[in-house]
Amino acid sequence: MAPLIEPRVLKGFRDFLPAAEIERRQLTEIIEASFRSFGFVPIDTPALEYAEILLGKGGGETEKQVYRFRDHGDRDVALRFDLTVPFARFMAEHRSELPLPFKRYHIAKVWRGENTQRGRYREFTQCDFDIVGSESAGSDFEILLMMRETLRAIGVGDVTIRLNHRSVFNRFLRRLGIEDKSVEILRTVDKLAKIGKESTLSQLSELISSENANDVLNYIQPKTNYKETLAAITEAAGGPGPDTERLEALYQFMEDAGIADVFVLDPSITRGLDYYTGVVYETFLNDLPDIGSVCSGGRYDNLAALYSKEQLPGVGASIGLDRLIAALEALDRREKRFSFAEIAIACTDENLAGKYQALAGQFRRAGVPCEVFTEAKKLVQQYALAEKKGARWVIVCPADACTKEPLRFTLRELATRQDTEGLCVEDVIRIVKG
Amino acid sequence: MAPLIEPRVLKGFRDFLPAAEIERRQLTEIIEASFRSFGFVPIDTPALEYAEILLGKGGGETEKQVYRFRDHGDRDVALRFDLTVPFARFMAEHRSELPLPFKRYHIAKVWRGENTQRGRYREFTQCDFDIVGSESAGSDFEILLMMRETLRAIGVGDVTIRLNHRSVFNRFLRRLGIEDKSVEILRTVDKLAKIGKESTLSQLSELISSENANDVLNYIQPKTNYKETLAAITEAAGGPGPDTERLEALYQFMEDAGIADVFVLDPSITRGLDYYTGVVYETFLNDLPDIGSVCSGGRYDNLAALYSKEQLPGVGASIGLDRLIAALEALDRREKRFSFAEIAIACTDENLAGKYQALAGQFRRAGVPCEVFTEAKKLVQQYALAEKKGARWVIVCPADACTKEPLRFTLRELATRQDTEGLCVEDVIRIVKG
Numbered sequence: 001m002a003p004l005i006e007p008r009v010l011k012g013f014r015d016f017l018p019a020a021e022i023e024r025r026q027l028t029e030i031i032e033a034s035f036r037s038f039g040f041v042p043i044d045t046p047a048l049e050y051a052e053i054l055l056g057k058g059g060g061e062t063e064k065q066v067y068r069f070r071d072h073g074d075r076d077v078a079l080r081f082d083l084t085v086p087f088a089r090f091m092a093e094h095r096s097e098l099p100l101p102f103k104r105y106h107i108a109k110v111w112r113g114e115n116t117q118r119g120r121y122r123e124f125t126q127c128d129f130d131i132v133g134s135e136s137a138g139s140d141f142e143i144l145l146m147m148r149e150t151l152r153a154i155g156v157g158d159v160t161i162r163l164n165h166r167s168v169f170n171r172f173l174r175r176l177g178i179e180d181k182s183v184e185i186l187r188t189v190d191k192l193a194k195i196g197k198e199s200t201l202s203q204l205s206e207l208i209s210s211e212n213a214n215d216v217l218n219y220i221q222p223k224t225n226y227k228e229t230l231a232a233i234t235e236a237a238g239g240p241g242p243d244t245e246r247l248e249a250l251y252q253f254m255e256d257a258g259i260a261d262v263f264v265l266d267p268s269i270t271r272g273l274d275y276y277t278g279v280v281y282e283t284f285l286n287d288l289p290d291i292g293s294v295c296s297g298g299r300y301d302n303l304a305a306l307y308s309k310e311q312l313p314g315v316g317a318s319i320g321l322d323r324l325i326a327a328l329e330a331l332d333r334r335e336k337r338f339s340f341a342e343i344a345i346a347c348t349d350e351n352l353a354g355k356y357q358a359l360a361g362q363f364r365r366a367g368v369p370c371e372v373f374t375e376a377k378k379l380v381q382q383y384a385l386a387e388k389k390g391a392r393w394v395i396v397c398p399a400d401a402c403t404k405e406p407l408r409f410t411l412r413e414l415a416t417r418q419d420t421e422g423l424c425v426e427d428v429i430r431i432v433k434g
Numbered sequence: 435m436a437p438l439i440e441p442r443v444l445k446g447f448r449d450f451l452p453a454a455e456i457e458r459r460q461l462t463e464i465i466e467a468s469f470r471s472f473g474f475v476p477i478d479t480p481a482l483e484y485a486e487i488l489l490g491k492g493g494g495e496t497e498k499q500v501y502r503f504r505d506h507g508d509r510d511v512a513l514r515f516d517l518t519v520p521f522a523r524f525m526a527e528h529r530s531e532l533p534l535p536f537k538r539y540h541i542a543k544v545w546r547g548e549n550t551q552r553g554r555y556r557e558f559t560q561c562d563f564d565i566v567g568s569e570s571a572g573s574d575f576e577i578l579l580m581m582r583e584t585l586r587a588i589g590v591g592d593v594t595i596r597l598n599h600r601s602v603f604n605r606f607l608r609r610l611g612i613e614d615k616s617v618e619i620l621r622t623v624d625k626l627a628k629i630g631k632e633s634t635l636s637q638l639s640e641l642i643s644s645e646n647a648n649d650v651l652n653y654i655q656p657k658t659n660y661k662e663t664l665a666a667i668t669e670a671a672g673g674p675g676p677d678t679e680r681l682e683a684l685y686q687f688m689e690d691a692g693i694a695d696v697f698v699l700d701p702s703i704t705r706g707l708d709y710y711t712g713v714v715y716e717t718f719l720n721d722l723p724d725i726g727s728v729c730s731g732g733r734y735d736n737l738a739a740l741y742s743k744e745q746l747p748g749v750g751a752s753i754g755l756d757r758l759i760a761a762l763e764a765l766d767r768r769e770k771r772f773s774f775a776e777i778a779i780a781c782t783d784e785n786l787a788g789k790y791q792a793l794a795g796q797f798r799r800a801g802v803p804c805e806v807f808t809e810a811k812k813l814v815q816q817y818a819l820a821e822k823k824g825a826r827w828v829i830v831c832p833a834d835a836c837t838k839e840p841l842r843f844t845l846r847e848l849a850t851r852q853d854t855e856g857l858c859v860e861d862v863i864r865i866v867k868g
Contacts, residue, residue, distance in 0.1 A: 005490050007526035007741040009480050010511060015524055017531060018475035018538065025476055037798040039775030039805025039823070041452035042459055046443050046557055047481065047543065048501070048513075056439050067482070069503030072547040077444060079482075090449055092441040097451060099822040101809070104452065109481065113506040123480055131808075138787030138808025145791055149798075249785070256788025257795070307441040341473030351683070353572030354690025357579055361691070364471040364583075371473025374565075374572025375535070388533040389473070 012114070012122030022337050024125070024321065027154060028107055031127050031319060034150040035105040038142065040129055043104050045086040047111075051078040053089050056306040065112040079111040083128040083318070084275075091132055092307035100133030121322060130316030132303055137249040140279050140299060141257075143315050144250070147283055147295045148262055150319065155333055156285055156294070162266035163281035165247050166298075169267065171237035172219055178208050189220055190270045220268035226251050229265040246279060277301040279315070291327050295319045338390030341369040342432055345395045346382045350374065352399060359397065359407060362425045368432050387414050395428065446548070446556030456771050458559070458755065461588060462541055465561050465753065468584040469539040472576065474563055477538050479520040481545075485512040487523050490740040499546040513545040517562040517752070518709075525566055526741035534567030541755075555756060564750030566737055571683040574713050574733060575691075577749050578684070581717055581729045582696055584753065589767055590719055590728070596700035597715040599681055600732075603701065605671035606653055612642050623654055624704045654702035660685050663699040680713060711735040713749070725761050729753045772824030775803040776866055779829045780816045784808065786833060793831065793841060796859045802866050821848050829862065 009015060016024060032042075051068050055078065068078040080086050083106045091102070107127045114120045129146060131139045144161060151159050169186075173179040188203045195203075197217065204213035219236050223229040230251070234244045247265065254260035271280040278299030285294060297317025304312050328334045343363065345356045356372045363370040371391065373382055379396065386394045396419075397409040411420045411428055443449060450458060466476075485502050489512065502512040514520050517540045525532075541561045548554050563580060565573045578595060585593050603620075607613045622637045629637075631651065638647035653670050657663040664685070668678045681699065688694035705714040712733030719728060731751025738746050762768045777797065779790045790806045797804040805825065807816055813830065820828045830853075831843040845854045845862055 002740075004742065005486055005740050007487070007523045007738070008484070009527075010482060010484060010505075010509065011507075013480035013482060015480070015528065016476075016478040017528060018477060021476045021478050024478075036774040037803045038794075039773055039778065039803060039825075041773055042450075042455045043452060044450040044455050044458075046447035046449070048444060048447060048545065048557065050442070050444060052439055053441070064506075067503075067505060069501075071444075071501060072499075073445075075444065089441045093443075094449065094451060099819055103805070111482065123482065134808055136784055136787070136808040138781065138784055138790070138806070141787050142791065142806060142808060149795075249787075252785070253788030253791070256786070257792045304441075306436075307439050309438065339473055339475055340470040344473065347572065350570055350572055351686070352690070353570070353575050353683075354687030356572070357576065357687070358691045360472075361583075369471045369473060371537070372572070372576060374568055374570040374576060385533055391473075 010122070012120070014121065014123070019336050019338050022340070023325065023334060026335075026337075027321065027324065028125070028127065030153050031150055032105070032107060034146065034153045035129055037149075038103070038146055040103045040105045040146075043087075043090065043106055044108065045080070045083075045090055045106070047079055047109070048077050049080060049086060049089070051076040053307075054078045054080060054085050056085070065114050067111050067113055081112050082110055083108060083126050084316075087128070087130065088304040089307055091312055092304040092310075095304075095308065095310060095312075101139065102132045103130070104132075105129040125321040127319040127321060128316060129318075130303075130314050132312055132314035132316075134315070135313050137246050137253070139315050140246070141250055141253040143297060143317050144254075144263070144281065145257065145259070147281070147297075147317055147319075148259060151283065151295065154324070154328075156324070156327065156331070158286045159262060159283050159294075160264055160286055160289075161262055161281055161283045162264045162269050163247075163250070163279055164265065164267055164269040165243045165279050166270065166276055167243040167278065168233050168237045168241070168247070169219070169270070171241065171243070172233065173216075175236070175238045176208075176212050176215060178212055181207050185216060186270045189216065189268055192220065192268045220266075222264060222266050222268075226260070226263065226265045229267065233265075233267050243278075250279070271296060271298050275300055281317070285327055285331075288327055288330055291323060291330065294324050294327060338388075339369075339371070341371040341389075342391055343368065343393045343395060343428065344371040344373055344382075344386040344389070344391045345397065346379060346386075347373040347376045348379075348396065349399050350376045352397075356397070359395075359425070363429065363432075366425075366429050368429055383412065383414060393428070393432065444556070446554070448555065448557070453770050453772050456774070457759065457768060460769075460771075461755065461758065462559070462561065464587050465584055466539070466541060468580065468587045469563055471583075472537070472580055474537045474539045474580075477521075477524065477540055478542065479514070479517075479524055479540070481513055481543070482511050483514060483520060483523070485510040487741075488512045488514060488519050490519070499548050501545050501547055515546050516544055517542060517560050518750075521562070521564065522738040523741055525746055526738040526744075529738075529742065529744060529746075535573065536566045537564070538566075539563040559755040561753040561755060562750060563752075564737075564748050566746055566748035566750075568749070569747050571680050571687070574680065574749050575684055575687040577731060577751050578688075578697070578715065579691065579693070581715070581731075581751055581753075582693060585717065585729065588758070588762075590758070590761065590765070592720045593696060593717050593728075594698055594720055594723075595696055595715055595717045596698045596703050597681075597684070597713055598699065598701050598703040599677045599713050600704065600710055601677040601712065602667050602671045602675070602681070603653070603704070605675065605677070606667065607650075609670070609672045610642075610646050610649060612646055615641050619650060620704045623650065623702055626654065626702050654700075656698060656700050656702075660694070660697065660699045663701065667699075667701050677712075684713070705730060705732050709734055715751070719761055719765075722761055722764055725757060725764065728758050728761060772822075773803075773805070775805040775823075776825055777802065777827045777829060777862065778805040778807055778816075778820040778823070778825045779831065780813060780820075781807040781810045782813075782830065783833045784810045786831075790831070793829075793859070797863065797866075800859075800863050802863055817846065817848060827862070827866065 276298035280298035282293035283295040299315040360370040360372045394412045710732035714732035716727035717729040733749040794804040828846045
């Protein structure tokens with residue numbers, strides 16, 4: 001006999017056992033229901049694509065992390081590392097088949113051969129949603145509203161969504177005459193929450209005059225409320241423009257929809273460097289701000305520039321499912337469920353499997369999941385198994401009762417160890433649904 | 435500017451546009467609900483595993499098809515090509531954490547670099563369900579019942595499930611003294627449906643005497659009903675045994691559950707060669723038998739033999755989602771849906787986006803998905819867009835009406851082009867839900 005192969009998964013990869021997988025599926029079902037309620041539709045794209053498509057812009061950290069290889073036909077291929085690049089390719093390829101504005105969501109796994117030391121995974125799930133083909137402030141607002149409503153549906157509704165507009169900041173830098181350093185300044189400012197005010201100031205002073213560094217630091221501090229912050233950055237940027245008007249329109253929409261209290265205009269939010277061109281935002285849990293943003297996004301000018309000449313402006317956001325689950329865990333708000341079936345039918349005679357299933361069918365058709373045990377072990381063992389599996393009740397149906405109509409049986413409540421005799425199907429449905 | 439990259443997917447891979455993806459998701463949701471109603475729980479495993487784990491048995495067609503490469507850490511890795519091998523590894527690794535019998539389902543993508551000429555895909559979805567840690571006939575029956583109930587839930591309930599028992603056939607061959615040729619005979623017999631009786635007979639005659647070939651061919655023909663076939667193969671195998679008793683018990687269960695008419699005992703069903711050791715089965719659509727089996731499976735002695743010394747008997751089946759969708763297409767039973775939102779709110783003033791969303795929120799909270807348009811185009815254009823997106827109604831809410839309570843607005847039915855004025859939220863919910 002050949003020696004055994006050690007059963008193990010690759011570093012950074014995970015098995016999901018039933019309780020964890022049930023949780024993940026229930027979360028994605030809630031997220032998906034929220035997306036659908038806004039009229040967003042799902043798409044899917046291949047896990048594997050031409051490396052040229054995925055790495056078009058090439059270089060940098062991404063390229064080092066991507067799983068890339070030659071397939072059977074010697075094609076240079078790679079596993080997707082996010083859902084944005086495949087979506088850009090998708091839009092360029094199928095533009096003529098899709099009515100604009102196109103509102104889509106995509107919930108799927110992505111792969112990155114990252115350093116796993118910081119609790120990062122190499123396989124993880126992203127939940128992206130975007131509106132493409134619209135420049136309206138209403139689209140920006142819809143994404144913001146969806147972020148809020150979706151997190152609320154999940155049960156983490158106590159959030160602060162911090163937003164900003166990239167171009168106001170750029171105008172401000174231009175006014176100070178330091179726009180040539182904007183990339184470095186943005187990169188430094190982006191670390192403010194992590195490294196603190198002092199370090200940010202000292203890093204900025206290496207790039208620009210200390211007077212300018214002070215101006216920048218002052219610029220990125222939110223004032224007492226949205227309106228005041230907006231007034232301050234408008235002034236700093238040299239007066240109103242389409243960018244500040246957009247931020248003003250968004251505030252009006254928030255007020256009209258009665259959700260303004262959730263939003264903070266935060267000039268320090270920048271969201272990376274290349275991709276976003278308009279409004280950007282991050283979402284923090286008020287009970288757990290240190291875990292970082294659980295849902296981020298922004299507006300971009302041109303989604304599919306690498307693959308198409310057609311300009312495709314859009315706005316979108318992404319929920320990181322793993323960070324969200326880590327947050328729920330830290331907040332002790334995880335609902336552990338080991339099964340969907342709350343009732344099990346005990347097996348007292350293995351020859352009655354057909355009868356048990358016929359009985360179970362009556363529950364299932366009434367929308368009550370029901371497990372059937374198929375081994376005639378001692379009842380105490382079956383109760384113990386049912387409990388381990390997450391059931392709440394066990395039906396015990398003696399052989400003679402199982403063949404008579406109407407069926408009468410005993411229901412054991414596992415938590416209390418109480419038996420109720422002489423029940424019929426309808427009784428049990430009432431108890432389980434009640 | 436860099437030249438454009440041609441947007442395209444790899445051969446054998448597919449994008450799913452909204453209508454196709456909505457269909458796939460709705461099907462898997464029905465399948466999943468059916469699995470859950472039987473108390474089965476979901477698991478998930480990594481897409482990427484050690485090649486050694488996935489290819490343990492090595493060799494053959496599989497190895498040529500698998501996507502295999504070296505990762506950043508120079509590990510020999512591969513994309514999973516089915517859900518059975520990862521499940522075997524999973525059971526060996528997590529056995530102690532799982533109460534037996536363990537009933538799991540797994541719906542996920544798998545990858546095979548197959549020849550795509552026969553309409554096969556290199557990325558496709560499998561829906562597997564298994565009971566591990568049970569040798570009972572009741573478990574065999576539960577899987578058979580789930581196949582039938584799940585296909586019925588999908589709307590292809592008019593099926594014939596053909597089953598057989600591997601060991602009865604082996605006993606029969608032993609009795610003829612040709613058990614040393616069993617692998618070749620099984621392989622030939624497996625092709626009966628494809629190549630016909632004549633060719634099967636002539637191929638068998640190359641392996642065994644023509645008298646034996648005739649006996650084999652006679653053996654594999656079903657008789658007029660389950661009982662008669664069972665009697666014939668029992669006799670041919672030299673009398674009753676645990677295998678024929680199992681087939682008899684299954685028939686009893688089918689009768690007790692009132693579904694015996696769906697099943698045919700078909701001694702020609704063999705399902706490959708190595709893996710299955712007990713009952714095996716295939717499912718055919720009565721309206722479309724030529725498409726082949728849409729759901730197949732069987733009983734195995736030892737799931738995780740490669741990775742663990744512990745014997746893990748089980749029984750399971752797999753639904754091929756792509757073949758099922760092809761079948762629904764051929765039967766003209768596909769439900770084309772382009773959206774989940776049946777109502778859209780027209781945009782007559784872009785400054786009212788907040789109000790529109792507040793109105794939409796009332797529908798969404800009532801369980802009525804609702805899309806909000808954010809561009810103030812002409813109403814006819816908005817009607818056309820709504821229609822393309824699959825909506826049935828459009829709400830038109832003039833600016834002054836949008837700020838008064840209670841809200842009153844006009845509902846356009848797109849199919850009839852009829853407008854109804856002066857409706858409130860409750861009216862529309864009634865119409866849409868009705």
